[in-house]
Amino acid sequence: MRYFFTVFICKIFIFVLHLMKKQATSAPGKLAFRLYPDILKEFEKRTKKEIIAVMGTNGKTTTNNLLADCLEKCGFDVVCNRIGANMDEGSVVAYINKANLFGKIKCDYACLEMDEGWAEYILKYITPSKIVVTNLFRDQLDRYGEIDTTIGFLRKAISLAPNATLYINADDPLTVAMASVFDNKKVYYGIENKVQDVISTSKEGKYCLNCSKELKYEFNHFSQLGKYSCDCGFIRPEINFNAENISVFPTLKMNVTSYGDITFPVRGMYNAYNVLAVLSVCDNLNADKEKVKKALNEYTPQAGRMEHFNIGGKDLYLILAKNPTGFNQSVASVNDDPRTKDVVISINDGLGDGKDVTWLWDVDFENLIKDEIKSYHTSGRRYADMALRLKYMGVETDKISFAKDLKATLNSLSGSENECIYVLANYTALFEARAVITEVCNGHKN
Template identity: 35%
Template sequence: MKQRFKLLRFWAAVITAKCAIVILRLFKSGGTSLPGKLALKLYPQILDHLAGLFRVTMITGTNGKTTTSRIVLSMMEQKGLKVITNKSGANLSSGITTTLISALTLGGRPRFSHALLETDEAAFRTLAPRLKPETVIVTNFFRDQLDRYGELHTTVNNVREGISRIPDAVLILNADDSLCASLGRNAPNKVIYFGMGEGIYPESGASINSDAAFCIQCKSRYEYSSVTFGHLGHFRCPSCGYERPHTHVECSGILFYDSLGSHVEISGPDLRISVKLALPGLYNIYNALAGASFGLALGLDEKAIAAALSGFECGFGRMETIAIQDKELKMILVKNPTGFNQVLRYLLTQEKPFVLAFAINDRLADGTDISWLWDVDFEVLALMAERVRNFYVSGIRAEDMAVRLKYAGISTDRIRMEKDYRQLITRALQETGAGETCCILPTYTAMLDIRRILKKQFGLKEFWK
């Protein structure tokens, strides 16, 4: 009787959530979280039930989750697997519940064999034991939304606790991140490490930030033989000997690198490929390495891994490019100092003039504390100022962004404020010349608002597709 009651609650939760998804999407709402919230309210144990219906892969970390998810999805499709994934980026328990329920028939049977789930790093501790993943990919750890996540090591320990409760999962970890790599130490799990080869990255002037300058084991300062960005690189503690682990998948060469992408060599004991990546930036090379590591674990051959890496589609708002007549609009999500600095380094590779717009919000999903803007190296904008036609600031905290640009050395007569997103898009595109790019750098909720407008104007896909 008790088991039958649970099944009835499960079925009722599924039907309610599915009805909510249909209704919300009829009204052009994503329906990515509310249906899951309703299902969890009706049947709090529904995630435990759902987890048993799919073979689960989880991806977590501060930066790169969505793009890495897209690459991993390409790998799984190369293998011929039927996969459901939370493409919208709704990565808390409610969003993941919605995703899994959407993959069921009305009778509660799964229409997919596998589930690929991007997971918020703060929620990973409780979600991982419930979802029981076969594979977990951790991209990196950087300081992000201190008002929500707290101190960085708290986030790392939350993920560590989640991993400790899934000893059978294969871990795919960033070897160049001392925090991320530490998750594999003394763990019973099978671990696959990925990273950049010694000194092969194309950028110079890298400096180690304060996110993880000191040894996670003994608190001594790390020594680095090479650095890619932030605290990522070939590290070693001179006191206790903790050092970057040996990699199974490594970027062994960068043959070409510009504002459109890169051509890289990826190698390992069972892998050696040369592949063109459609997304620019060092951080996307790391995402590709994580994806290649997963492909290797999945049993794909070199040809299939190379095909998945060269053919994947970027996630919405993550270097998303929209062709508009004879010009293009590029939207790049920004959310923390390290990621923002990498976007600014990417802009340095732009050869043609461009318009640059910042849309900064401080809603809960963005992080209500925007003091992190002062940790971003906006001073590098002086190196590209002659190529920037104008600087626009928008969003709830437009004034704060304008002040930050002023102190970065940008002349105030070149900083234009436009809080109406429609007008921002119109004005910025009008100032963008033929063959040039308008770059919009929004925080998360600003990205959703701006993309909603762009969808109506230019017929983009819905963000949950």
């Protein structure tokens, strides 16, 4: 009774929020918890097949959404917290959105992205049968302190699901070490062989979690991902799900175990891992392979994940980059494109970004000094920190400008002689930049 009442009230609340054009991602969830703290247990009962949890620091949203797309393509009803609302309320709202006014839910699978800090709390109510862990990169340091803290959170959460199969990124020593304490069944996905020479110098996590010695690498794919081993006996586990023949520009193409050639429209090496994670789960679920490949082909990235705009006939790409690894990957994507370009970097220090921006000095921005990059524009609340970072990496100061008025900057860049524009932004800066870009694009159309 309490369940039906709660869903009914929350559905109406969401409806009202929509009428008021307000975001309905967390407030209805808070209300639901207040009305019925065990609401997630009820949702679990109403999930016909399985609950799949996606955790890790980077790539959660892409992985989770793509997994839901694939399952939907195969004809299943899927609950998914699509917009990256990954705290406890986000999962509740995802279910409520799928329910009708009378609490009836059509749900075969639930794909739930979980914030590392909230996963333990969510798993007190529901028990996923599969848990995907994408990777463990430094993320939002001032929220959780240190990567060791994040590892502690994930271990607590996973210990609540002893029967779940873990889908682990074999190339990430931190994720593998994190999961090594569990006896759960594990499926390892990864990239067996060397793909490209890597210039990244970030050494985050390149130390053995067991003995603190420096890991030995045969090769790196990026950041700490690669083929590693340690004197203490810690090695990359055998890969069950592998990708080879990988190319990353202009789209991602690769050959994957039991799937053959696949194409994914969003480029970037990091997406190879997101796709691998999804395919390893789909394979285990015996999902129709052709339908899954079709879902990959048709995937539309969320806002700011290599999002493409046309600005007065010129290509503009918007890329989210919220931590050193994400930024290094974004910089690599900029350099995958051989055209001449102007680059805008926007950095905020709001709550969603992490108030500490000192990590900017851990990004290998040195790789942004290229002949093809003709000018640099810094924006966001920390534009001056970013400009300073560029200056000390060796960019001539007359190539750097403060884009305090982003609209004016973009308008002027749309008329520059260079072939395309890249905008790199961290979390809240991305949404601000996106609004301005959309406005400028529309201005050009009229």
